[in-house]
Amino acid sequence: MGAGHAHRLYREGSSPVHRLPPHCKIAATFLFVLVVVSTPREAFAAFAGHAVLLGTVAVLARVPAGFLLKRLLIEVPFVGFAVLLPFVARGEQIEVLGLSLSVSGLWGAWNILVKGTLGVAASVLLASTTELRELLLGLQRLRMPPTLVQIASFMIRYMDVVSGEMRRMRIARESRGFETRGIRQWSVLAKSAGALFIRSYERGERVHLAMVSRGYAGTMPVIDAAVASRAQWARACALPAAALGVCLMGWLVP
Amino acid sequence: MHVPDGFIDAPVSVATGVVAAAGVAVALRGSRRELDDRTAPLAGLVAAFVFAAQMLNFPVAAGTSGHLLGGALAAILVGPWTGILCVSVVLLMQAVLFADGGLTALGVNITDMALVTVVVAYGLFRLLVKTLPRTRASVTAASFVAALVSVPASALAFTGFYALGGTTDVPMGTVAGAMVGVHVLIGLGEAAITALTVGAVVAVRPDLVYGARDLVAPLELRTAPAGNGTETKAA
Amino acid sequence: MVGPVNASSSPSASPVPSLEVTGLAYAYPDGHQALFGVDLTVGAGERVALLGPNGAGKTTLVLHLNGILTGGLGGVRVGGLPVEKKNLAEIRRRVGIVFQDPDDQLFMPTVREDVAFGPAASGLRGPELEARVRRALEQVGMEEFADRPPHHLSFGQRRRVAVATVLAMEPQILVLDEPSSNLDPASRRELADILRSLDVTVLMVTHDLPYALELCPRSVVLSGGVIAADGPTRDLLCDEELMRRHRLELPFGFDPRTVTVPA
Amino acid sequence: MVGPVNASSSPSASPVPSLEVTGLAYAYPDGHQALFGVDLTVGAGERVALLGPNGAGKTTLVLHLNGILTGGLGGVRVGGLPVEKKNLAEIRRRVGIVFQDPDDQLFMPTVREDVAFGPAASGLRGPELEARVRRALEQVGMEEFADRPPHHLSFGQRRRVAVATVLAMEPQILVLDEPSSNLDPASRRELADILRSLDVTVLMVTHDLPYALELCPRSVVLSGGVIAADGPTRDLLCDEELMRRHRLELPFGFDPRTVTVPA
Numbered sequence A: 001m002g003a004g005h006a007h008r009l010y011r012e013g014s015s016p017v018h019r020l021p022p023h024c025k026i027a028a029t030f031l032f033v034l035v036v037v038s039t040p041r042e043a044f045a046a047f048a049g050h051a052v053l054l055g056t057v058a059v060l061a062r063v064p065a066g067f068l069l070k071r072l073l074i075e076v077p078f079v080g081f082a083v084l085l086p087f088v089a090r091g092e093q094i095e096v097l098g099l100s101l102s103v104s105g106l107w108g109a110w111n112i113l114v115k116g117t118l119g120v121a122a123s124v125l126l127a128s129t130t131e132l133r134e135l136l137l138g139l140q141r142l143r144m145p146p147t148l149v150q151i152a153s154f155m156i157r158y159m160d161v162v163s164g165e166m167r168r169m170r171i172a173r174e175s176r177g178f179e180t181r182g183i184r185q186w187s188v189l190a191k192s193a194g195a196l197f198i199r200s201y202e203r204g205e206r207v208h209l210a211m212v213s214r215g216y217a218g219t220m221p222v223i224d225a226a227v228a229s230r231a232q233w234a235r236a237c238a239l240p241a242a243a244l245g246v247c248l249m250g251w252l253v254p
Numbered sequence B: 001m002h003v004p005d006g007f008i009d010a011p012v013s014v015a016t017g018v019v020a021a022a023g024v025a026v027a028l029r030g031s032r033r034e035l036d037d038r039t040a041p042l043a044g045l046v047a048a049f050v051f052a053a054q055m056l057n058f059p060v061a062a063g064t065s066g067h068l069l070g071g072a073l074a075a076i077l078v079g080p081w082t083g084i085l086c087v088s089v090v091l092l093m094q095a096v097l098f099a100d101g102g103l104t105a106l107g108v109n110i111t112d113m114a115l116v117t118v119v120v121a122y123g124l125f126r127l128l129v130k131t132l133p134r135t136r137a138s139v140t141a142a143s144f145v146a147a148l149v150s151v152p153a154s155a156l157a158f159t160g161f162y163a164l165g166g167t168t169d170v171p172m173g174t175v176a177g178a179m180v181g182v183h184v185l186i187g188l189g190e191a192a193i194t195a196l197t198v199g200a201v202v203a204v205r206p207d208l209v210y211g212a213r214d215l216v217a218p219l220e221l222r223t224a225p226a227g228n229g230t231e232t233k234a235a
Numbered sequence C, D: 001m002v003g004p005v006n007a008s009s010s011p012s013a014s015p016v017p018s019l020e021v022t023g024l025a026y027a028y029p030d031g032h033q034a035l036f037g038v039d040l041t042v043g044a045g046e047r048v049a050l051l052g053p054n055g056a057g058k059t060t061l062v063l064h065l066n067g068i069l070t071g072g073l074g075g076v077r078v079g080g081l082p083v084e085k086k087n088l089a090e091i092r093r094r095v096g097i098v099f100q101d102p103d104d105q106l107f108m109p110t111v112r113e114d115v116a117f118g119p120a121a122s123g124l125r126g127p128e129l130e131a132r133v134r135r136a137l138e139q140v141g142m143e144e145f146a147d148r149p150p151h152h153l154s155f156g157q158r159r160r161v162a163v164a165t166v167l168a169m170e171p172q173i174l175v176l177d178e179p180s181s182n183l184d185p186a187s188r189r190e191l192a193d194i195l196r197s198l199d200v201t202v203l204m205v206t207h208d209l210p211y212a213l214e215l216c217p218r219s220v221v222l223s224g225g226v227i228a229a230d231g232p233t234r235d236l237l238c239d240e241e242l243m244r245r246h247r248l249e250l251p252f253g254f255d256p257r258t259v260t261v262p263a
């Protein structure tokens, strides 16, 4: 029942990016994506500029390109949608390799692909350099309402509990000769879904009560009360600032 | 259905952002009535479940993906206000943890997957629970229907946003038809899981189902263990 | 049946009893009633064993002692303070509970953080906190494991860490729910030594009758949700009829009449 | 130290041993090595106690016996069949494990469904299945609880249901990881009676040395991930030096020399 201090995307490290305070990183990522989204879709060079900026951050953070590319796969469903657009969109058509494609559809597909990809890449960089606990702290320092922070931290704790209970249940099933195949599997799994919910809840409830028994009153005792220095804010905001420059060039130099 | 950055144009993103923020703010005030120190962990668990359920993706026509939404389950277990908060937290964490759903598209995502599902599901659930006989089976049946309807409703809302703020001109009728059709199928899966879970919880922990907490029997007092010359007096 | 007697050897003459349970009845949310009116008084500094068959309601009673379970009939007082919402913080500082299942107790990413949690929550910081943690881990022989995650320990190791988390809080009243189960024999004896050396009130649930005799001058039998007997441990253990009625048999090869209890 | 001896009283002369562990070494995924080359042979129909301090690797060894843990060095054979992916279904029919933590064992919504799960998975249906379930629940005295959810039982009740789930599968080899912990004394004795009455091979992890002596003619001491001793239980318990070295002290008031073991 660990309190889940790491998560799937996180990569251990001590790069300058890892060391930035989490709230600075979250704010910087959000601003960067905002800038990317407002870049005009005709400004091809600007998107190249954004990509170079992100690449620089990735190098600073020592996040390998392969890792980043693999995580981009989360976008695949929307890539499918984008690929279809030129075929289904209406309006002016052009002929490419014998196919009749919609011009506005092509532009739409490009727009979704490039902005979506840059957005995902920025989020992946944030997630891979920031621990779970830090992300929560960051959101808290960015004035996310305490109720939401509380729900989010319980959610993260329970994800461990749920996966732990799922693992226990799987081992228990397999030890008693259950093979995970076929229709019967689904009926057993469906039946145990409700049991899983209650088990996880009650386990989590008991753990919560044990915490309360030892004086827990809603917030983890914070050991480090780190505040971001102006220099750290400046470093974090270098990314969106540079992107804003690129974006303005995109608007001015069509 | 997690919309990425750049999918919906700026005005509609901003507008849905405002709607989402307002919705969450209202839910925060409303949840103060639902949330005591024990329901906070329950909200966290529901959020964890919704999170897990949303990881199961089905390919949907026109290339987008569909998945379980969990809004109905959340609303029925923890109440509508806390339910909205649960799903919103899930969407936020998916965006920052897994890059699933764009940060600038959070407004769209929260509006169609948290607000619409919870409002539709909970409204329908209350309506059914009020009209059906007061039994456990009714609660389960009502949660099935509520979950089933909430999914296509959300898909419809999504299609609406796309019609307003999509960056490309596509035949909306076709898209809407495809989206709703496929999401009725997903809704069936969602309904089955919601009903099974709610049914299991009502059976053994009725106190955990928001609104079904009034089934307590009076306590009994004894002076010796039952079985050997028990004296009991009612409390 | 041995009637309710406060063990007179212990300093229970102190005016305010450590624990005072009156008419406690409780049903779980699924409607299953576990306690049917329990009365129990434990004086300051007493060591009392709580015996009884599986499902008697021992754990349910224990969970009432610091307000984890509430909402039934009757009441609990800790050092004179009623267990109510407004007193909970103080009561939880006074009463330390070792749960029956160590997995319920351990939740931090490392053993050290877990043991530090309670004292840190009550305001301890820095070297003092560290010393407290180190001492508690030494007491249960787990100092080498300080940096491991608790859920990667063996069951008995987790039980030992669970005991340490409570010892580190230095409560006035220690409530232990089967602390010796899953411990190896040496750890079991070491735990007995620790408990004997502390100057606190102890209420210990156990199915290990020789252990109860060794450690607790007084025993209480809970059965079917009510107190069935209360008296000096040796007297209870020698009452064969009582023992049998409540599924409490002496283990193979053990005769309470012939053993001498350590001082 | 008592050398490795196969208890000769048991029918271990049978050509194929029930369990055969050779050179087993295992490290957990976090890098912590728990077993360092374990060799152990248990003949068909033998009852063997597995003793050792907390963290010795007993549970780790047990989890290898039906292939839940794999991937280290060395191998395990069950009735001659190597524990490998392709034999797992057959091996899990032969070996029934009662886990140390009953929460690891119980997962269905009601006690009845949980006990029925194993036999149903192996193809039993209808009245036969029902009879099997009823009998297993009767053996552990939990028939009244058949329709309750297992996670709403007391710890000892859950342990009893956990034992029933394995009994219902009627395995040829029963492996029990501290089955008596958290059981009340009568249930503990009843479990011993059940185990004695079954005609199966039993490997039982326990920290309860009198219980080991009562039930198992042969004992094996696992310590620090290797087998440290193997021999008749009474001889091991009387070897004070060996006992102390492996944190195995005899409990207060118990002398293995003076007790007579039930037939």
Ligand SMILES: Nc1ncnc2c1ncn2[C@@H]1O[C@H](COP(=O)(O)OP(=O)(O)OP(=O)(O)O)[C@@H](O)[C@H]1O
Residues within 6 Å of the ligand: C028, C029, C030, C032, C033, C034, C052, C053, C054, C055, C056, C057, C058, C059, C060, C061, C100, D151, D152, D153, D154, D155, D156, D157, D182, D184
């Ligand atoms: N969460 C729960 N929901 C419903 N009933 C419960 C729950 N926990 C325990 N019970 C029931 O309440 C009764 C008392 O349980 P309790 O856990 O207090 O027993 P116990 O004396 O601690 O037993 P053991 O020695 O086995 O630990 C039992 O009959 C049990 O089935």
Ligand SMILES: Nc1ncnc2c1ncn2[C@@H]1O[C@H](COP(=O)(O)OP(=O)(O)OP(=O)(O)O)[C@@H](O)[C@H]1O
Residues within 6 Å of the ligand: C151, C152, C153, C154, C155, C156, C157, C182, C184, D028, D029, D030, D032, D033, D034, D052, D053, D054, D055, D056, D057, D058, D059, D060, D061, D100
């Ligand atoms: N999941 C795990 N990950 C890493 N290390 C583990 C894990 N489980 C156990 N260990 C370690 O492996 C060693 C052996 O553990 P094991 O659980 O086999 O001990 P055991 O003999 O069963 O002890 P006990 O009597 O306390 O149950 C211990 O040192 C323990 O810390």
Ligand SMILES: [Mg+2]
Residues within 6 Å of the ligand: C058, C059, C060, C100, C177, D154, D155, D156
């Ligand atoms: Mg108990």
Ligand SMILES: [Mg+2]
Residues within 6 Å of the ligand: C154, C155, C156, D058, D059, D060, D100, D177
């Ligand atoms: Mg073990």
